Amino acid sequence: MMTAHPTGDGELFAALPVHDEAARHRLHARLVAAAEQAGILDVAYRTIDTPVGTLLLAATDQGLVRVAYASEDHDLVLRQLADRVSPRVLRAPARLDSPAKELDEYFAGRRSRFDLPLDFQLSRGFRRAVLSHLTEIGYGTTASYAAVAAAAGNPKAVRAAATACATNPLPVVVPCHRVVRSDGSIGGYAGGTDVKKTLLALEAAA
Amino acid sequence: MSRQPFEAIVAAYGPTVLRVCRAILGPTAADDAWSETFLAAMRAYPDLRPGGNVEAWLVTIAHRKAIDQLRASSRRAIPTDDLPERPSGDGVPGGWEADLWAALETLTLKQRQAVAYHYLAGLPYAEVAELLGGSPEAARRAAADGIAALRKTYLEGAAR
Numbered sequence: 481m482m483t484a485h486p487t488g489d490g491e492l493f494a495a496l497p498v499h500d501e502a503a504r505h506r507l508h509a510r511l512v513a514a515a516e517q518a519g520i521l522d523v524a525y526r527t528i529d530t531p532v533g534t535l536l537l538a539a540t541d542q543g544l545v546r547v548a549y550a551s552e553d554h555d556l557v558l559r560q561l562a563d564r565v566s567p568r569v570l571r572a573p574a575r576l577d578s579p580a581k582e583l584d585e586y587f588a589g590r591r592s593r594f595d596l597p598l599d600f601q602l603s604r605g606f607r608r609a610v611l612s613h614l615t616e617i618g619y620g621t622t623a624s625y626a627a628v629a630a631a632a633g634n635p636k637a638v639r640a641a642a643t644a645c646a647t648n649p650l651p652v653v654v655p656c657h658r659v660v661r662s663d664g665s666i667g668g669y670a671g672g673t674d675v676k677k678t679l680l681a682l683e684a685a686a
Numbered sequence: 687m688s689r690q691p692f693e694a695i696v697a698a699y700g701p702t703v704l705r706v707c708r709a710i711l712g713p714t715a716a717d718d719a720w721s722e723t724f725l726a727a728m729r730a731y732p733d734l735r736p737g738g739n740v741e742a743w744l745v746t747i748a749h750r751k752a753i754d755q756l757r758a759s760s761r762r763a764i765p766t767d768d769l770p771e772r773p774s775g776d777g778v779p780g781g782w783e784a785d786l787w788a789a790l791e792t793l794t795l796k797q798r799q800a801v802a803y804h805y806l807a808g809l810p811y812a813e814v815a816e817l818l819g820g821s822p823e824a825a826r827r828a829a830a831d832g833i834a835a836l837r838k839t840y841l842e843g844a845a846r
Contacts, residue, residue, distance in 0.1 A: 491841070492786075492805075492833065492836050492840065492841065493705070493709070493786070493805065493806060495781065495782040495786045496705050496709065496782045497705075498701055499701060500701070500704065503704060503717070504700065504701070507700065507704070507717060507720055507721060507724075508696065508700075510717075510721050511696065511721060511724050511725060511728070514721060514725045515725060515728055518725065518729070520728055520729050523691075525693075558691045558693070558694075559689075561691065562689050562690065562692075563689065566732065567689045567691060567692055567731055567732055568692050568728055568731060568732065569691035569692050569693050570691075570692060570693050570696070570728075571693050
C-alpha cells in the first residue's frame with residue numbers, strides 16, 4: 481500500500497529507512513499506551529498458542545468479547561470486530577493478560593472454571609440467553625442441545641440452541657464444547673469436531 | 687463498506703508517516719509528531735469516510751502535528767537553554783540522522799514539507815499546495831529547490 485514515488489530522486493532518501501523495526505515497536509507501544517489512557521482503545525487483541533492452535537483473544541473495556549480459532553480466519557474476525565464493535569482496534573496484549581493466563585492454565589489442566597469479565601455484546605436475544613446458561617455445565621460434563629434450550633427458557637428451540645452454540649463468540653471460555661446431541665454423538669463445533677473432542681478429552685483426563 | 691481495524695492502518699501507513707515526520711522535524715521530534723498523529727487519527731477514525739484516501743488524510747494530520755512540534759520547540763528554545771539533551775533513540779553513527787538530516791535542516795521549512803509530501807508521501811502538487819497554501823506551481827518550485835539543494839549539500843558533499 482506504499483505509494484509509488486513519483487520520481488527517480490529516491491537515492492536522496494535511501495538513507496531514511498522505510499522499515500525501521502525498532503522505531504515501529506517503540507511507536508506502537510507508545511500509541512497503545514496513549515490510546516488506553518485517552519479511553520479510545522475500544523478493542524484490544526492478541527494471540528496465544530494452545531494445543532488447539534493459535535487463538536485470537538479480543539477485549540473491550542467491559543471484558544473479553546471474542547475468542548477465535550485460526551480456522552475462523554483471524555484477519556476476517558478482526559474486520560468483523562471493526563464493523564460490529566468499533567474500528568479502533570489495536571494489538572495490545574496487556575489488556576488480555578488475565579484471559580491469556582487463565583487459558584494457559586485451562587489447557588495445562590490446572591483450571592476448571594474461568595473467572596473473567598465477559599462482554600456478550602456480539603450475541604443478542606435467545607442466543608445470548610443460551611450462552612449465559614452454558615457456564616452452568618460443569619467442567620468435564622456434557623449437556624444436550626435440548627437441555628440447553630430448556631435452560632434458556634424455550635425447550636422447543638433445540639435448533640436455535642444449536643445455532644447459538646455454533647455462533648458462540650467466546651468458545652472455550654463459554655463452554656459450548658460441552659453441548660452434545662441427545663443421542664450421544666458429539667455434534668458440530670466452530671473450531672471443528674476434532675477440537676471439540678480434544679477439549680472434552682482434556683477435561684475428562686484432568 | 688467494511689472498515690479496516692486501526693491496527694492495519696498503523697501497519698500500512700505508519701512507516702511512510704514516520705519518514706515524513708523525520709524529514710520535516712529530524713530524529714528527535716519525529717517520534718512525538720508521529721505519536722500525536724496516530725493518536726488523533728485513531729480518535730477520528732470512526733468518522734472517516736469509508737473509501738477515502740487514508741494516506742492523504744494521515745499526512746494532513748501529520749502536517750498539523752509537525753507544525754505543533756515546531757512551535758513547541760521554538761517556545762522551549764527561547765526562555766531556557768538548559769533543557770537536557772534528548773537521546774536520538776535510534777542513533778546509528780553515520781545513519782540518516784547525521785548526514786541526511788544535516789542537509790535537510792539547511793532547507794527552509796516549506797521546502798522540507800514540499801519535498802516530504804511529494805517525494806516521500808507521494809502526494810500530487812495540487813494536494814501539497816492545499817497543505818502549504820499557495821499554488822501548485824509554488825509547491826512544485828519549493829520541492830524542486832529543496833531537491834536541488836539536497837543534491838548539492840548531501841549527494842555532492844558525500845561524494846567528496
